[in-house]
Amino acid sequence: MSSAMPAPLRFDDRLPLLGIAAWSGTGKTTLLERLLPRLTARGMRAAVIKHAHHAFDVDQPGKDSHRLRQAGAAPMLVASGARWALMMETPGQQEADLAALIETVRPLAPDLVLVEGFKAWPLPKLELYRAELGQPLRVADDPWIKAVASDAPLVTPPGVDALALDDLEAIADWVLAWPARWPTEQVPRLE
Missing domain, CATH: 3.40.50.300 (P-loop containing nucleotide triphosphate hydrolases)
Known part of the structure; x- marks a missing residue:
């Protein structure tokens, strides 16, 4: 912190x-x-x-959601019938x-x-x-x-x-x- x-x-x-x-x-x-x-x-x-005390990624490089997040989607929400995940880049945020x-x-x-x-x-x-x-x-x-x-x-x-x-x-x-x-x-x- x-x-x-x-x-x-x-x-x-x-x-x-x-x-x-x-x-x-x-x-x-x-x-x-x-x-x-x-x-x-x-x-x-x-x-x-x-x-988490370190950088982490729940997305897989090469997958569409990862590519779109890397391209600037903020947030990136990926969903299926079984689950959904929301990913948000927070550049410049210390914590x-x-x-x-x-x-x-x-x-x-x-x-x-x-x-x-x-x-x-x-x-x-x-x-x-x-x-x-x-x-x-x-x-x-x-x-x-x-x-x-x-x-x-x-x-x-x-x-x-x-x-x-x-x-x-x-x-x-x-x-x-x-x-x-x-x-x-x-x-x-x-x-």
Whole structure:
């Protein structure tokens, strides 16, 4: 993230947001990969916005969509009966704009938007913590963290739930309850 403060996010009761924040190597993607089928099986439609720290491409060089995007289409949307993908070049932008990405998924009306990465952005978060990585807990410095899922017992600040990182069912229950809590959780903890 650049040194500039992240833009404010537009919160409303109809689109619950929950960040998944952790140090690299903690297992954010792995947790989401295991969590999403449980949420889906229990009737929740969860969108995911994932931050990438490097240039990436979901398109294949030589394909029509890639050629048209390279020619200047902005955005480029490619669709079939099975899926669609929207690609947008963002030249000159230092970081992804989470506020704009949320507005992109808003019309799709998911039950919840899970945001992987974007840890500096001001939004409610579930922190994942692995003691063996030797990194500090973020919860002490980030008043937006609402729960910590850890592989070691820990004491969390008042108002922050403690979850076991290996108890996927408990984490799923907590995430499934999040949309009901969302209207009262759209603010940071008082320090």
